[in-house]
Amino acid sequence: MSEDETPQPLEKLPLDAWHRANGARMVGFAGYEMPIQYEGILAEHEWTRTHAGLFDVSHMGQLMVTGTGANEALETLLPTAVSALKPGKVRYSLLLDENGGILDDLMITNFTGEDGEPAYYLVVNGATKWDDIGHLREHLPDEIGLNHMEDRALLALQGPDAAATLERVMRGITEDFGFMEARRWEFGELDLIVTRSGYTGEDGFEISVAADQAEQLAGRLLAELEIKPVGLGARDSLRLEAGLPLYGHDLSEETDPVSAGLEFAISKARRKDGGFPGAERILKLIDEGAPPRRVGLALEGRMAAREGAEVYSADTKVGTVTSGGFAPTLGHPIAMAYVDAAHSSEGTNLELEVRGKRLPATVVPMPFVPHRYFRKGAA
Template sequence: MSDDQDSAEPQTLPLDAWHRAQGARMVPFAGYWMPIQYEGIVAEHEWTRTHAGLFDVSHMGQLLVSGEGAAEALEALLPGDILSLKPGRIRYSLLLDENGGILDDLMVTNVTPEGGTPTYYVVVNGATKWDDIAHLREHLPDEITLTHLEDQALLAVQGPEAANALRRVFRDAMGDLKFMQGTSFHFGEIKLGIGRSGYTGEDGFELSIPAEHAETIAGRLCAEIEIKPIGLGARDSLRLEAGLPLYGHDLSPETDPVSAGLGFAIGKRRRTEGGFPGAERILGLIESGTETKRVGLTLEGRLPAREGALVYAGHEEVGRVTSGGFAPTLGHPIAMAYVARAHAAEGTELEIEVRGKRLPARVAQMPFVPHRYYRGN
């Protein structure tokens, strides 16, 4: 835990003045002043679903893990198959504690230069980055170098028109990336890293930019007719519709990857070989099933169920909501919850207690809104 996290005043992002100039309403989040909205959450949500939104996610931690044996060192801490990750490929994974609890969820990109030292670019959540860095420093072997890219900003451009807008700005420099592929290129004198990924369920990209050039790039992108700046509020409603868990809400050290529905993050080879924290427990849960399961819930009317609301089957308390809100795309509230396995089947009728009232809810398939990732023609 860093000293700045203990101080009362949030830090500012490289684009702080730029956000304020765009009319952003700023709020403290994960130790930083962050834009929650510009013209309104629903309008920004709908713009991203139909055009493209620019999200400032510079609060997240950008790390490099490098050295001979870097993949093996990461596999000792993550359940993903890092050894088979080819240069230019991205993989979602989890940082686990010794009991298999989730310390963070993260993205790993193999950025090893041709013929160079094995190097992996890791993006971790903003609220946990200092703990993650401490954990990695403690557990990575001495011969592996961990570098915190503190002078890099991170921008996400998300939405169905993101690719066309970025191609117009960067021309052919970024190549024809597919979902979960990345590269780096120069835009004039500015070196950018880019990955085709994001956390809205839409097609999109994440751009790692030297902080000193963040305002130049943000302004250039928002000069395109398709792209508007979008705040945290719409980012949350978009990821909720996409059925994507948020660390600190839907994921925590008390949750395991199997209950959370993240079994896909445990590589096939890793299931056979183990060798990651909590492997024995997690592989046992894959075999036997878990007591609870993360599910989607749909509600009627307009009143949303928020985090912490209790879920009932008749008089029996069977779960708890971890994320909830109104879904602008669907026109009704939705939620994620951990519920007892016996009540987790799609279509199960349940109730959620909101403001002393029981609201009818139904277990629904996630994502609530289909993903539109670009995987190639």
């Protein structure tokens, strides 16, 4: 930052006063003052794994793309088969630059109604939402509508008790409601957008609500004994255990989907037909393999390796850690790193340099902790 530049003031969440009244410790993240913890990261992490945690993720960008041809227009920017996405279904996708670099990762939902007018609800990362909006406005045709839903908050209810408690509060909402599905729901005077999704590896829901009604919704959910407020700290340790990448750390414009292990975000039809940004490069990487790969690492001992730690095989540097920390569920440190493909196989022994010491680590499959999403029809 140059001397004549001043830091931009942090924005406040709709629930800012509520967080503070409930004892949250607030920190700056993605341009907002965010609650990092209430009673403690470890306690909140374990509560979410065993009961249900309520997270405020209102810093995320909520966008609605509408108009005839919106599906085809979005397919020029995303590697998802948007036209094949049925109403009420959700997909994880990627906003790509012309070279196949990842501008952002996002969730897209088809909310086309009975009138047949295409409508797609996008949830994008908070730190990149303004760049995303600019990119979309630049590349979408003028006749396609783009609404930034700034007047809405977003809450995530996550954990094994999430479904039962939400059903208790909103009778009927979980009926025939599976992972990566969405619905609109009226709860009293509240008009909600609910998706069965999240970023903790647990079953759960993300609930969009009018910003001025967020406190009412949060209060009603927290009246259930199984639900407690959970901060940004536990959200990060949960998503790390779930092996989920975080934009700006594990993903960036310098990262391609294949190196990141996100080939699943490129639908089979798009692999065949291409037509998305960077398709030629990405499809070649799928066929031939990517030089670096995002891998999971299990560390010995108690010392954690953080972002930026170098990864070695003997005296040769073979990669860099992008996320790392102690895994409360496992009882030892874990990390995600990009390493040379030759050293990315499961069981490979490596070393991480932390504070002048070499820490033994082993390449392990991700997720580190199994996902517990609710899939309809599964045993």
